Structure formats: C-alpha cells, structure tokens
Amino acid sequence: MLNVTKLNVWFGHGRDRVDAVKSVDLTVEKGESFGLVGESGSGKSTILRAITGLAPHWSGAMVIDGSKIVGTSRDRVFFRKVQMVFQDPYASLHPRHTVDQVLSETLYLHGITDIESNILRLLDNVGLTARFRFRYPHQLSGGQRQRVAIARALAGRPDMLLLDEPTSALDVSVQAEILNLLTDLRNERHLTYIMVSHNLAVVAHMCDRVAVMRHGEIVELIKVDQLRLGHAHHPYVKELLESTYG
Amino acid sequence: MLSVKNLWVKFPTNKGLFDAVRGISFSLGRERLGIVGESGSGKSMTGRAILRLIRPPGFIMAEYVKFGEDNLIDLDESKMRSIRGRRISMVMQDPKFSLNPVMTIGAQIIEAYRQHNDVPKRVAYQKAIEMLDAVLIRDTERVLRAYPHEVSGGMGQRIMIAMMLIPNPDILIADEPTSALDVSVQKQVMSILDGLVTRRGMGLILISHDLNLVSQFCDRVLIMYAGRIVEVCDAGALHQARHPYTQGLLNSLPRLTEKTRHLSVLQRDPAWAQPDSVTS
Numbered sequence: 312m313l314n315v316t317k318l319n320v321w322f323g324h325g326r327d328r329v330d331a332v333k334s335v336d337l338t339v340e341k342g343e344s345f346g347l348v349g350e351s352g353s354g355k356s357t358i359l360r361a362i363t364g365l366a367p368h369w370s371g372a373m374v375i376d377g378s379k380i381v382g383t384s385r386d387r388v389f390f391r392k393v394q395m396v397f398q399d400p401y402a403s404l405h406p407r408h409t410v411d412q413v414l415s416e417t418l419y420l421h422g423i424t425d426i427e428s429n430i431l432r433l434l435d436n437v438g439l440t441a442r443f444r445f446r447y448p449h450q451l452s453g454g455q456r457q458r459v460a461i462a463r464a465l466a467g468r469p470d471m472l473l474l475d476e477p478t479s480a481l482d483v484s485v486q487a488e489i490l491n492l493l494t495d496l497r498n499e500r501h502l503t504y505i506m507v508s509h510n511l512a513v514v515a516h517m518c519d520r521v522a523v524m525r526h527g528e529i530v531e532l533i534k535v536d537q538l539r540l541g542h543a544h545h546p547y548v549k550e551l552l553e554s555t556y557g
Numbered sequence: 558m559l560s561v562k563n564l565w566v567k568f569p570t571n572k573g574l575f576d577a578v579r580g581i582s583f584s585l586g587r588e589r590l591g592i593v594g595e596s597g598s599g600k601s602m603t604g605r606a607i608l609r610l611i612r613p614p615g616f617i618m619a620e621y622v623k624f625g626e627d628n629l630i631d632l633d634e635s636k637m638r639s640i641r642g643r644r645i646s647m648v649m650q651d652p653k654f655s656l657n658p659v660m661t662i663g664a665q666i667i668e669a670y671r672q673h674n675d676v677p678k679r680v681a682y683q684k685a686i687e688m689l690d691a692v693l694i695r696d697t698e699r700v701l702r703a704y705p706h707e708v709s710g711g712m713g714q715r716i717m718i719a720m721m722l723i724p725n726p727d728i729l730i731a732d733e734p735t736s737a738l739d740v741s742v743q744k745q746v747m748s749i750l751d752g753l754v755t756r757r758g759m760g761l762i763l764i765s766h767d768l769n770l771v772s773q774f775c776d777r778v779l780i781m782y783a784g785r786i787v788e789v790c791d792a793g794a795l796h797q798a799r800h801p802y803t804q805g806l807l808n809s810l811p812r813l814t815e816k817t818r819h820l821s822v823l824q825r826d827p828a829w830a831q832p833d834s835v836t837s
Contacts, residue, residue, distance in 0.1 A: 326699075327699070327702075327703075350711070350738075350742055351709040351710060351711035351712075351738065351742075352709040352711070352712070453596065482595040482596055482766055483595075483766065483768075483806055483809050483810055484595065484805065484806060484809045484822065484823035485595075486809070486820075487809035487810075487811075487820035487821065487822050487823070488822055490811070490820055491819045491820055491822065494818065494819065511813060512810070512811045512812060512813045513811055515811070515813050516811035516812075516817075516820070538813070539813060539814060539816065552813070554743070554744050555813050
C-alpha cells in the first residue's frame with residue numbers, strides 16, 4: 312500500500328536548518344495498522360505531512376498503491392485513497408462552517424453526486440445522529456468534533472487513513488470511544504491505518520507494528536506482540552516501555 | 558500553607574448562573590496535591606480561582622482562600638499582583654498562548670529574569686542558559702534565538718516552567734504542565750518539579766487529566782466531577798479508588814499489557830453530580 316524509501320524532510324536553512332526526518336524507510340501493507348511513536352520533534356507527524364504534501368522540502372521516494380508521489384501537490388486520485396485526521400479537531404474544522412457544509416463541500420470535491428444521503432450515512436458511520444448536521448464546531452464537544460473530522464476523512468471512501476494523534480486532545484473516556492470507533496471502521500471497511508502518537512499504550516492498542524522514532528530516525532521497528540512482552544532491543548524503546556508501565 | 562473553604566466559581570449565562578466550581582474545600586501543605594478530572598470538571602477553574610484569575614463576567618465566591626496570613630478573596634488587586642507570580646506561580650496549559658509570539662525566547666526569559674533581579678543582560682543571558690539546561694533543553698543557544706512558533710509544544714512548555722520558577726515561589730500551580738510532552742520528557746520535567754518542591758519546600762498543585770501521572774508524582778489526589786470533589790485519595794492508592802467515576806476513568810485507559818479489541822467506555826451516572834463535595 313505504502314512504500315517509503317530514504318525519506319528526508321527538512322525545514323529552514325543555514326545554521327537554523329532542522330532535519331526533521333532522516334533517511335526513513337518504511338512499508339505499510341494493505342489492511343495493516345501501523346504505528347509511529349516518538350517524542351515531540353522526533354519527526355513522526357512530519358512523515359504524515361510529507362506523504363500528504365504538507366512538507367515543503369523532502370527527498371527520497373514514496374510510492375502509494377503503485378503510483379509514485381512527487382513534489383508537494385497531490386491529485387484527486389491521491390485524496391480518494393488517502394485521508395488524514397488531525398490532532399486538534401477544533402483547529403481542523405472551519406469555525407464558521409456547519410457540519411453539513413464541511414461534509415457537503417468535501418463530498419462535492421470528491422465528485423460524489425448524491426450529497427444528501429451521503430451526509431446522513433457519514434454521520435451515522437461515526438455515531439452521530441442527524442440532529443448534529445446543522446451545528447457549528449463550537450456547538451460540539453471535542454469527541455463529537457473528532458467524529459466529524461473522521462466523517463470528513465471517510466467521505467471519499469479512502470483506503471488509507473493517516474491519524475495524527477487523533478485522541479491526544481481528548482479526555483480518556485472520550486479517547487476510548489473514538490479508538491473503539493476507529494477499530495470498528497477499520498474492520499468494516501478494511502482500511503489501512505498509519506497512526507502517529509506519543510502514547511505507546513494507545514498505539515499498541517490500535518496497531519500491529521510500531522516504528523519508534525527519535526531525532527528523525529526510526530530506531531526500532533517492532534511487532535506489538537513483541538512490545539507487549541517487553542522484547543525491545545533499543546535502549547530508548549526500553550526506556551519508553553518503562554515510562555509507560557510506570 | 559493554603560486553605561480553601563467553600564469555593565464557588567460562577568458564570569452568568571442567558572440561562573442563569575452556571576456553576577463551574579460548586580463549593581469545594583481543601584488544604585495544601587508543603588506537599589504535592591493532584592487535582593484530576595475531565596475537561597469541564599472545574600479543575601482548571603479551581604487553579605485559576607486561587608489566584609483570582611477568573612475573567613469577568615465570571616466571579617468567585619468563597620468563605621476563605623487563606624494563604625499564610627492573607628485571605629486572597631479580600632485582598633485588593635495591587636496586593637494580589639504582588640502574590641501572583643512571586644509567591645504563587647502558575648504554569649498554564651498551553652505555551653502557545655503564554656509566550657509572546659513576537660519576541661525571541663531568549664529575550665523573554667532575560668526580561669523576566671531582570672524583572673526580579675537587578676543584573677546586567679550578560680548575566681541574565683548566562684542564567685537563561687542555565688535555566689534551559691535545568692529543564693533539559695538541548696541546543697540551548699539555538700532555542701534562545703528562536704521565536705515561540707519555531708520550537709515544539711513540548712519545548713515551549715519547558716520554557717514556561719523555567720520562567721515560572723525564576724522568582725522562587727512558595728506554591729506552584731501547574732495546570733496540565735506536561736500534557737504536551739512525551740512520556741519520557743514528561744517524567745524528566747515532573748522530576749524537576751518534584752525536586753524543586755522537596756528541595757525548596759514548595760507546595761505543588763498539579764492539575765491534570767492524566768491519572769497515572771498524578772498517581773506517580775503526587776501525595777494526595779482530589780478527583781473532580783461536575784464542579785465538585787467526588788473523591789479524595791492517597792495518590793499511591795488511586796487504583797483502589799471507590800468512586801465509580803474514578804474507576805470508570807481508570808478502566809477506559811488502554812493498557813500495554815492487555816490485548817483487547819474494545820476499550821471499556823465510561824457510563825456516566827447523573828447521580829454523581831448530586832452529592833456535596835467530599836472535603837479533604
């Protein structure tokens with residue numbers, strides 16, 4: 312599904328140049344749920360941003376579903392395949408657009424014609440009733456907003472969701488609801504997930520394999536089953552395990 | 558050191574008064590007190606109310622908020638200003654809104670330091686480097702040259718903590734100080750705070766939604782729900798909490814050691830919001 316080789320991403324220039332991602336290789340199979348874990352600034356979100364064309368400077372090769380990605384512009388075909396859910400649902404939803412506007416615009420952009428029934432279906436998919444349809448983001452709770460953001464991502468029936476810390480702005484009880492929703496959606500639609508999180512327990516709950524990143528590099532690639540048994544090799548991963556176990 | 562009796566925080570709305578905090582009482586010694594709850598539980602409002610930082614039209618009512626000899630509820634604004642920051646410091650939730658976006662981080666720290674200490678810039682600059690070292694920031698000189706939007710959220714929060722500790726306060730109120738940080742850094746920052754509390758004999762109020770963090774770094778924990786304290790426990794015994802709300806929160810956390818398909822979801826009971834606050 313996704314093949315990334317020798318990916319480098321950098322920001323700035325001269326003495327203030329920051330190499331956010333350094334020579335990262337990763338492969339995500341169709342239907343897999345893949346996790347990226349690491350501290351802030353480790354480059355995990357930057358990888359997702361590079362895939363979706365939000366990182367201005369990158370080098371290396373990225374192939375999605377057999378087609379090569381170049382530069383920073385992505386075509387409609389790409390967005391029908393890959394969608395992203397961001398960390399802060401308040402910042403990623405337009406404050407003066409109702410749920411209805413958000414979803415109908417997205418459906419329109421994907422070239423879907425039967426907008427009316429699709430909106431109701433999307434709301435239903437993410438566990439919202441029709442009464443949420445004409446609300447503005449500020450009239451929704453954090454969890455409801457994230458459900459809208461997920462509905463928007465699902466609008467074009469993508470194969471792959473890039474989840475950038477989808478629950479870290481939410482309360483733990485709401486986090487549980489959203490993670491359960493994401494689990495169910497993946498099972499129903501055979502979606503491929505790449506999930507970025509700083510929370511090892513969340514990633515372990517959602518993913519099959521995890522890449523642990525530090526300073527822009529993947530330091531260890533590990534199956535979650537191994538991780539649960541505490542079989543990490545890299546000292547940093549061991550340290551992460553320890554802090555998570557408490 | 559601090560003693561709060563029957564504290565209310567109210568906001569007028571077009572449907573009448575909304576009570577964000579509803580009659581809570583607690584005291585703080587030279588200890589680490591955790592306040593835990595979900596968003597909207599009133600935990601942040603409690604922290605802000607102590608420093609009288611509730612913006613109008615919101616207002617505070619209390620029998621007293623005693624800090625040493627003073628009742629913070631009655632103090633005039635100028636006396637209050639001499640307490641805020643100097644004797645009771647607060648680290649806020651989001652560094653994005655606490656740092657000045659158009660000043661470099663170095664300039665801000667140096668300015669803050671020189672407010673409290675009459676020293677030349679050069680000395681303050683050295684001090685700024687030391688302080689960033691103390692909150693475990695690598696690459697200090699680059700960070701001092703950077704503007705707030707050029708550092709990560711985690712780094713911004715560590716910078717805030719460094720700045721708040723400059724005047725050596727008696728009490729530090731930390732509102733989600735590490736929720737923007739990663740587990741490994743979280744622990745380091747908490748150990749820094751922890752070290753300061755024990756070494757300087759400070760009192761710490763740690764406001765957080767993170768039950769595990771609070772149980773690791775506090776002595777006592779207040780659990781808030783709908784503006785009230787529903788349970789008080791020793792931090793070490795948090796996992797034996799009795800209240801169904803506390804238990805529900807603990808159960809909704811994913812665990813690394815267990816493999817489950819679905820996480821348990823908290824079923825809220827309207828009755829939880831009814832009884833009076835537990836006092837501590």
